[in-house]
Amino acid sequence: xxxxxxxxxxxxxxxxxxxLVPFVIVFKISLSDVALARPxxxxxxxxxxxxxxxxxxxxxxxxxxxxxxxxxxxAYLSSLKIAVISTLLTLLVGYPMAYAMARAPSEWRxxxxxxxxxxxxxxxxxxxxxxxxxxxxxxxLNQFLLWTGVISEPLTxxxxxxxxxxxxxxxxxxxxxxxxxxxxxxxDESLIEAAEDLGCSRLSAFWLVTIPLSKTGIIAGCFLxxxxxxxxxxxxxxxxGSDTLMIGKVLWEEFFSNRDWPVAxxxxxxxxxxxxxxxxxxxxxxxKQQEAEx
Amino acid sequence: MxxxxxxxxxxxxxxxxxxxQNVTKRFGDFxxxxxxxxxxxxKEFFALLGPSGCGKTTMMRMLAGFETPTExxxxxxxxxxxxxxPNKRATNMMFQSYALFPHLSIWENIAFGLKREGMAKPxxxxxxNEMLRLTRLEKFASRKPHQISGxxxxxxxxxxxxxxxxxxxxxxxxxxALDKKLRQDTQFELMxxxxxxxxxxxxxxxDQEEAMTVASRVAVMDNGRIIQVATPDRIYETPNSVxxxxxxxxxxxxxxxxxxxxxxxxxxxxxxxxxPLNVVSPNSLxxxxxxxxxxxxxxxxxxxxxxxxxxxxVAGKILDIAYLGNLSTYHVELPSGAVIKAQSANTRRISxxxxxxxxxxxxxxxxxxxxxxxx
Numbered sequence: 001x002x003x004x005x006x007x008x009x010x011x012x013x014x015x016x017x018x019x020l021v022p023f024v025i026v027f028k029i030s031l032s033d034v035a036l037a038r039p040x041x042x043x044x045x046x047x048x049x050x051x052x053x054x055x056x057x058x059x060x061x062x063x064x065x066x067x068x069x070x071x072x073x074x075a076y077l078s079s080l081k082i083a084v085i086s087t088l089l090t091l092l093v094g095y096p097m098a099y100a101m102a103r104a105p106s107e108w109r110x111x112x113x114x115x116x117x118x119x120x121x122x123x124x125x126x127x128x129x130x131x132x133x134x135x136x137x138x139x140x141l142n143q144f145l146l147w148t149g150v151i152s153e154p155l156t157x158x159x160x161x162x163x164x165x166x167x168x169x170x171x172x173x174x175x176x177x178x179x180x181x182x183x184x185x186x187x188d189e190s191l192i193e194a195a196e197d198l199g200c201s202r203l204s205a206f207w208l209v210t211i212p213l214s215k216t217g218i219i220a221g222c223f224l225x226x227x228x229x230x231x232x233x234x235x236x237x238x239x240x241g242s243d244t245l246m247i248g249k250v251l252w253e254e255f256f257s258n259r260d261w262p263v264a265x266x267x268x269x270x271x272x273x274x275x276x277x278x279x280x281x282x283x284x285x286x287x288k289q290q291e292a293e294x
Numbered sequence: 295m296x297x298x299x300x301x302x303x304x305x306x307x308x309x310x311x312x313x314x315q316n317v318t319k320r321f322g323d324f325x326x327x328x329x330x331x332x333x334x335x336x337k338e339f340f341a342l343l344g345p346s347g348c349g350k351t352t353m354m355r356m357l358a359g360f361e362t363p364t365e366x367x368x369x370x371x372x373x374x375x376x377x378x379x380p381n382k383r384a385t386n387m388m389f390q391s392y393a394l395f396p397h398l399s400i401w402e403n404i405a406f407g408l409k410r411e412g413m414a415k416p417x418x419x420x421x422x423n424e425m426l427r428l429t430r431l432e433k434f435a436s437r438k439p440h441q442i443s444g445x446x447x448x449x450x451x452x453x454x455x456x457x458x459x460x461x462x463x464x465x466x467x468x469x470x471a472l473d474k475k476l477r478q479d480t481q482f483e484l485m486x487x488x489x490x491x492x493x494x495x496x497x498x499x500x501d502q503e504e505a506m507t508v509a510s511r512v513a514v515m516d517n518g519r520i521i522q523v524a525t526p527d528r529i530y531e532t533p534n535s536v537x538x539x540x541x542x543x544x545x546x547x548x549x550x551x552x553x554x555x556x557x558x559x560x561x562x563x564x565x566x567x568x569x570p571l572n573v574v575s576p577n578s579l580x581x582x583x584x585x586x587x588x589x590x591x592x593x594x595x596x597x598x599x600x601x602x603x604x605x606x607x608v609a610g611k612i613l614d615i616a617y618l619g620n621l622s623t624y625h626v627e628l629p630s631g632a633v634i635k636a637q638s639a640n641t642r643r644i645s646x647x648x649x650x651x652x653x654x655x656x657x658x659x660x661x662x663x664x665x666x667x668x669x
Contacts, residue, residue: 199410
């Protein structure tokens with residue numbers, strides 16, 4: 001009994017210390033008022049005045065403010081749009097790669113898997129800077145296209161949404177490939193043969209058998225990309241332009257440029273609430289998959 | 295009333311449904327099928343029997359269209375099948391793993407092929423229900439494959455492959471995953487269904503009992519070649535080689551030298567210096583030719599006293615007794631050290647068995663009991 005309790009307690013304590021406590025702190029700051037102080041908000045808990053005096057000074061003013069300034073909901077919507085589009089783009093690029101990996105001779109698969117994971121061995125920031133070098137007006141891509149004569153004027157890619165999409169697809173591709181690969185690798189080749197034997201062409205066997213049987217992998221991959229992209233900050237601020245509006249960027253500016261910690265915290269709390277929906281759906285998908293395997 | 299005998303292979307007029315013509319299949323350096331020519335007739339239940347890696351599965355996959363012959367041609371109803379892809383062939387296959395679509399219900403699995411044909415909905419429904427009745431699966435129509443037992447899954451796979459009324463049904467080790475009792479029941483079910491539907495069945499199996507039970511003809515294969523094609527009784531009674539005799543059932547092989555001593559009759563000298571054996575054989579052998587005498591254990595009689603008036607008799611000591619319930623197999627060691635197996639039915643209680651270990655016994659068999667095979 002004691003053993004079981006300890007076993008269950010470990011993950012819960014972990015969650016409590018690393019998620020719930022920080023969240024409560026951020027939530028508390030979001031209910032505070034901005035102040036020229038260090039830290040830059042009031043009130044602070046004081047043993048002398050007691051807990052009730054402290055709580056009475058908290059209010060939802062900052063959340064109300066988020067609804068009044070249209071910057072915030074535009075940023076949320078724009079983030080949502082960028083996250084949805086880039087998730088679909090990642091799926092379009094990732095699925096064929098995962099498919100090719102799963103169909104490759106088995107002695108090649110470990111190597112191909114290695115190649116997918118390899119970029120993680122370098123700093124994420126360095127890789128994004130490398131993309132700046134590729135995409136800028138004098139960058140490798142434009143130089144190459146000019147040299148081949150495809151274009152006569154350099155293309156403006158860096159500091160546009162296109163660059164943001166390229167960066168996101170590049171960065172999050174492994175998260176899409178791995179779950180889809182796992183689903184496709186388990187797929188029994190004889191199911192495809194059975195479909196062909198029963199009158200399917202190659203293409204219809206793919207639509208009727210391969211796609212439905214890799215559905216859980218597709219869903220898992222989409223969530224693994226969508227959830228972090230929604231709050232992404234580094235890629236839009238380095239590759240995006242001034243018109244690239246993403247909530248991660250707004251959050252950063254509120255914290256560090258405006259030093260308005262309460263409003264920034266409110267933005268973070270809302271972002272988290274928005275993310276709970278896809279996270280719950282993702283969990284349900286994983287659970288369903290586990291049940292199907294049993 | 296006479297029942298017409300189903301033997302199209304003996305009818306020179308009959309045209310085979312499937313014709314393999316000098317078919318060879320190579321995978322790199324490995325030759326899976328070696329210059330194979332054979333005809334399979336309509337309504338036959340044809341078994342391809344052999345150890346794993348003998349090419350039987352490759353033969354079936356070529357019929358389904360998943361492999362193409364390296365050389366030679368395969369005809370189905372006179373049509374060359376080489377350019378026809380699997381989805382356009384009038385053949386269906388029941389896979390060893392069953393290959394049921396896990397995301398579809400039993401009903402949808404059976405309807406899968408019919409939908410691809412573009413059949414109208416009411417017809418699909420009729421046909422699926424007919425298949426469900428045939429395989430006694432009505433109750434499970436709405437379940438998913440993982441919610442039913444192995445035997446039921448096997449029947450779904452059969453129903454799905456029969457739904458499109460194929461000219462030819464291919465069965466790849468269809469009963470391999472079932473336990474023995476269920477396998478035996480299913481074998482008879484398969485035969486019934488084959489008779490009811492009149493479909494030509496080609497079954498691949500490594501289980502000789504299964505092949506003998508279900509098939510009208512059996513092809514014994516080894517190393518990409520067909521060694522013998524015949525009805526089960528002929529395969530068992532008159533194997534054409536030591537390989538076939540040894541592969542099907544239990545057999546005693548006695549090596550010796552033949553000397554003709556009459557019409558179709560031979561005296562076989564064997565190494566033990568015992569009296570030569572008398573054998574009647576239709577296979578003609580020359581004087582002094584070395585040969586193998588193959589005798590089934592059940593055709594060897596075991597006696598406590600030396601029998602008289604028999605063609606062949608040898609003395610020995612019981613080395614081992616394999617008790618199988620209905621039968622016992624006695625391993626009898628001859629003075630030379632050779633061991634001959636004799637089988638007899640246990641018509642008495644085991645406590646009243648006439649022989650036990652170390653007993654001296656006499657083994658006897660008739661001149662026609664065995665088959666004389668050339669080297």
